[in-house]
Amino acid sequence: MQTPDNKYEVVIIGGGPIGIACALQAEKKGLSYVILEKGCLVNSLYHYPTNMTFFSTSEKLELDNIPFISNNPKPGKREALEYYRRIATNNKVNIHLFEKVTAVETKAEQIHLVKTTKAEYTANNVIVATGFYDIPNYLKVPGEDLPKVSHYYDDPHYYATQKTVVVGASNSAVDAALEIYRKGGEVTMIVRKPEIGERVKYWVRPDVINRIEEGSIKAYFNSTLKEIKENEVILNTPEGEEILPNDFVLLLTGYRPNFGFLQDIGIKLSDDGRKIPEYDEETMETNIPGIYLAGVICGGVETHKWFIENSRVHASLIMEHISSCKTVKHS
Template identity: 85%
Template sequence: MQTPNIKFDLVIIGGGPIGIACALEAEKKNLSYVILEKGCLVNSLYHYPTNMTFFSTSEKLELDNIPFISNNPKPGKREALEYYRRIATSNKINIHLFEKVTSIDTRSDNNHIVQSTKGEYSTNNVVVATGFYDIPNYLGIPGEDLPKVSHYYNDPHYYSTQKTLVVGASNSAVDAALEIYRKGGDVTMVVRKPEIGERVKYWVRPDIINRIKEGSIKVYFESSLNEIKETEVIVNTPEGEVTIENDFVLLLTGYRPNFGFLQDIGIKLSEDGRKIPEYNEATMETNIPGIYLAGVICGGVETHKWFIENSRVHAKMIVDHIGAHKNVSVD
């Protein structure tokens, strides 16, 4: 395994599927590289809900035409973890896990010094493929920091028989509401819009609509959560404030990339509220020569725009551009 304090042709920040895809392309070009991942392998995927099923079919999640064999038309979390782990281990991907990047210092000669919690790396090229699952969209309301509140959902058994409020109407919120209800939980949803989101998985959306219609899952549409207390929550509805008995609150209101990290590097963000990073769509290179973006982070706050199946191509685009410009180190 390559070690810190030597010069690499490419440093990849983020050990998710797109980061791994970049490593596979780098190997084809005989570029020296290292992936720096602050958590475990495919860390964001590891923290997805236990029973999560992908929207995409398995072939659309494949990397480098390596077959992804699934028992079902749409694979689940455990199958995906196994698939990406086997790719990483079988190809002996050079990845440093549990090593967080803290800064990138760009020198006048376009050499980048990548500082991590465990070392320092010198490189001409950096790929930022850090995803978006680490920072929740906080509501900023009283009680949001109570122990009974979570911005992440894992397993429904934890909420069995409990009065659980689910805030949101995206795939994660709908999956949580349905699973908790089926494990004996008393579920209430708070939805900002007048209906369940249109982007909810097409085989799940009718299920949640029918459970709401029959009264199995309660819902307040066009509503917002005002305050969280130890044993109750206060919801603002079109008919006025409503106080609901409550044991747990799941604030599944989405997540966002680490924009502060991008700005600290020097990457420009759009000022229209979407915070889309500046990059060349043909090469994925940002306004800083030698620093590239890959994956969902390219969409700014529009985290639904890029995902595994349509951003796998970023890896080849980036490495082809690096190779074409021979912007690599020479030992």
């Protein structure tokens, strides 16, 4: 529900699947809320590769027991966009798109000021459900800022007939390598470990291993990228330095949450290198009363720990806690 004075019981930062799940639960509890999303609806999902297939089956991506019917055993990006869009529109979810949150300030107990590029909001409770896809893990090698370099991959057609280096061995890197190869690209993978990642989708991993073994895709294991130049790349390999002719470089080395944003709010992060935010696992409330976390951001740099399927429950945990605190306060 929209409020005339921009005062809400709950402000949700992030309009992805988990942010939408929080909104649905807020509605059930009769709490006034708004979602603030810096991009389009389910912005991170929208920017995933065109041909991406989820690891999860469709029922594990469902919100609030609303059926997700897919034509395939594993749904793709387009089906997911359609599903979450219909949930948002059919339930008239109160969401402000293309409105970036710039600051969250705690003014008093349970009174938070949320500033955006368009307005200011007052909230008793704030949920941070911002995911992790917006900030790449930079390699900090010379030439990383060249126009031919990207930390994101969309469609293989762009790389047809071109010499493309793919750095990484996770799902995104493997998907890109296979798709570009099948569209006529000349693909070389640079992998810092001795093999393709164990967490790669089980039906894809044998495919890329076989393509490497037969020589369709060239792979350098235990290797790193040393420098990117206009028409070539320089590698560090176990056999020494190697120079490869090159047209494009895809640095698909993962992404990380906006830890600076969390710290600016006042949320504590672990100092063991994992940067896991401090929160109560039973309520999802952080060290700041009335500020909660939901979704993949709970895992710090371990972005493989939380997915839609195992973090959907965060929404109900949070709203149950908020509504119980509200009941106690008014009793």
